[in-house]
Amino acid sequence: MNALAVKAYDLRQDVLDIIVNGGGGHIGGDMSSVEIMMTIYDRMNVSPETQNDPDRDRFVLSKGHCVETLYAVLADKGFIDINDVKANFSKFGSEYIGHPHNTIPGIEMNSGSLGHGLPVSVGMALAGKMDKRDYRVYTVMGDGELAEGSVWEGAMAGGHYKLDNLCAVVDRNHLQISGNTEDVMKDGDLHGRFAAFGWHVIDVQDGNDVDQLNAAFDEAEKTKGQPTVIIANTVKGKGASIMENKASWHHHLPNAEEYAQISKELKERKEAMLHE
Amino acid sequence: MNKIANRAVMCEVLKEAAAKDKDVVVLCSDSRGSASLTSFADTYPEQFVEVGIAEQNLVSIAAGLASCGKKPYAASPASFITTRSYEQCKVDCAYSNTNVKLIGISGGVSYGALGMTHHSAQDIAAMSAIPGMRVYLPSDRHQTRKLFEALLQDDHTAYIRLGRNPVEDVYEEGNVPFEMDKATVLSEGTDVLLVACGEMVKPIQDAAKLLNDVGISTAALDMYCVKPLDKEGLLKAAKGKKLVVTVEEHAPFGGLGSMVAQVISANDPKKVICLALPDSPVITGNSKQVFDHYGLNAEGIAKTVTEALKG
Numbered sequence: 001m002n003a004l005a006v007k008a009y010d011l012r013q014d015v016l017d018i019i020v021n022g023g024g025g026h027i028g029g030d031m032s033s034v035e036i037m038m039t040i041y042d043r044m045n046v047s048p049e050t051q052n053d054p055d056r057d058r059f060v061l062s063k064g065h066c067v068e069t070l071y072a073v074l075a076d077k078g079f080i081d082i083n084d085v086k087a088n089f090s091k092f093g094s095e096y097i098g099h100p101h102n103t104i105p106g107i108e109m110n111s112g113s114l115g116h117g118l119p120v121s122v123g124m125a126l127a128g129k130m131d132k133r134d135y136r137v138y139t140v141m142g143d144g145e146l147a148e149g150s151v152w153e154g155a156m157a158g159g160h161y162k163l164d165n166l167c168a169v170v171d172r173n174h175l176q177i178s179g180n181t182e183d184v185m186k187d188g189d190l191h192g193r194f195a196a197f198g199w200h201v202i203d204v205q206d207g208n209d210v211d212q213l214n215a216a217f218d219e220a221e222k223t224k225g226q227p228t229v230i231i232a233n234t235v236k237g238k239g240a241s242i243m244e245n246k247a248s249w250h251h252h253l254p255n256a257e258e259y260a261q262i263s264k265e266l267k268e269r270k271e272a273m274l275h276e
Numbered sequence: 277m278n279k280i281a282n283r284a285v286m287c288e289v290l291k292e293a294a295a296k297d298k299d300v301v302v303l304c305s306d307s308r309g310s311a312s313l314t315s316f317a318d319t320y321p322e323q324f325v326e327v328g329i330a331e332q333n334l335v336s337i338a339a340g341l342a343s344c345g346k347k348p349y350a351a352s353p354a355s356f357i358t359t360r361s362y363e364q365c366k367v368d369c370a371y372s373n374t375n376v377k378l379i380g381i382s383g384g385v386s387y388g389a390l391g392m393t394h395h396s397a398q399d400i401a402a403m404s405a406i407p408g409m410r411v412y413l414p415s416d417r418h419q420t421r422k423l424f425e426a427l428l429q430d431d432h433t434a435y436i437r438l439g440r441n442p443v444e445d446v447y448e449e450g451n452v453p454f455e456m457d458k459a460t461v462l463s464e465g466t467d468v469l470l471v472a473c474g475e476m477v478k479p480i481q482d483a484a485k486l487l488n489d490v491g492i493s494t495a496a497l498d499m500y501c502v503k504p505l506d507k508e509g510l511l512k513a514a515k516g517k518k519l520v521v522t523v524e525e526h527a528p529f530g531g532l533g534s535m536v537a538q539v540i541s542a543n544d545p546k547k548v549i550c551l552a553l554p555d556s557p558v559i560t561g562n563s564k565q566v567f568d569h570y571g572l573n574a575e576g577i578a579k580t581v582t583e584a585l586k587g
Binding site for chain 1: 333340341342345371373374
């Protein structure tokens with residue numbers, strides 16, 4: 001069993017604690033993107049010691065509302081203290097706000113307004129090409145986010161400049177706040193749309209599977225002459241049955257009973273994984 | 277009449293900088309010609325990024341470059357880079373604290389008969405309202421050079437509005453008083469203070485002469501630094517005056533006049549008249565015709581002052 005896959009359930013508990021202690025958060029998208037962000041950070045050559053190194057890999061969380069997962073991953077990597085986050089998230093005067101802010105160690109760019117991460121990442125990747133540095137740039141977008149026109153401006157430039165040091169991931173959980181993405185505003189043939197902009201497109205059948213994600217990231221690294229987008233099919237609210245695949249859990253705040261139920265199921269799933 | 281536009285001077289300064297510093301990069305949105313940056317693109321193709329007609333992308337890509345140590349100058353028509361890309365300016369440049377210099381070319385009513393889509397009469401208000409964003413409107417080619425030389429030395433974002441056409445010199449070559457973020461005193465006086473920025477500075481310089489000739493002692497102040505507004509310089513210049521008149525190529529709300537009035541009313545209350553473009557699409561015409569129509573010329577400004585003093 002992949003140790004990261006097991007750890008994902010510990011981080012989900014951290015995310016749950018952050019949200020419940022802070023009195024709000026975007027739990028559905030947080031839970032769907034845990035493995036994606038963990039896997040990226042596991043691969044990136046960045047650490048608290050190298051966070052200002054010009055050769056470090058870069059990550060931009062374009063779906064900034066899922067910052068709770070980013071906090072959990074950054075804490076796991078030693079950038080910040082998870083207990084500090086849990087105690088202070090969303091509290092008066094706290095630096096741990098509900099979207100990424102680059103005064104927090106390990107966070108490159110501020111986000112929250114959707115459709116910014118990909119164009120900014122294009123700029124980062126272009127800088128790497130200009131300076132002949134071999135760092136890689138990663139960004140994670142939501143599938144609802146893809147309705148923002150600026151995403152496609154970024155996709156256009158990424159393809160035009162053949163940025164093979166750029167890898168975007170779509171957290172394809174098929175749900176957004178108002179319901180199914182295909183009902184709200186159709187994403188349709190995402191594979192074809194990105195391909196038309198000159199991107200190498202990888203479809204990951206289970207975007208909550210660390211091994212499948214790693215295989216996709218390996219392929220992205222080997223892809224030359226074009227940027228890669230990984231369409232990771234995930235489960236919104238992944239980790240506990242009461243919140244999985246439910247649009248209403250986009251930013252639902254669990255009550256005490258739900259908290260206990262989710263915590264119990266996270267523990268059970270982790271145990272089951274350990275005994276596989 | 278000077279034949280060199282401020283934008284052309286910008287290109288020269290950026291080329292000089294690019295020769296010494298490979299991190300100085302220019303981005304355009306199919307706007308290299310309009311921005312007079314074709315020569316930069318031809319001379320330093322490795323330090324030039326074309327993003328096509330996509331102004332939001334222009335600003336975000338510039339921010340990404342800046343976050344990796346580049347010193348980007350993103351140039352696009354003022355109307356588009358400010359209001360169309362407003363959120364990118366706010367989030368990716370100011371809020372994320374990236375060193376992006378946003379160049380609004382053909383600012384104000386430079387595009388004349390092309391109409392309101394191409395006029396930028398909201399840019400000062402919009403950009404000034406963003407925390408961390410600085411706003412500069414240089415008045416002539418000599419000050420433009422000084423300003424860009426100063427901006428190349430810092431690492432914070434700023435918006436700089438430049439006009440399209442050559443404007444008459446306000447300053448003499450080789451004698452250009454300039455201190456970053458300090459207004460420049462054009463003339464001293466005891467009765468009236470005129471304050472302007474950008475292309476309206478020459479008209480207040482000339483209006484001050486007209487007024488002094490008829491015995492109204494008039495001071496004139498070039499507030500090229502609209503944000504951070506030079507409050508100290510403004511209050512010093514306004515001290516003892518009966519009247520303050522601001523002149524700007526901008527909508528009547530939220531621009532230089534509003535900011536000057538805020539400072540004067542809070543610290544040294546007196547009458548402030550704000551001359552600006554109207555709160556409506558401007559009349560069709562070239563810049564001079566538009567300015568003349570709305571009294572944004574030396575004669576119009578002088579007339580406003582004499583009538584106000586009579587009243």
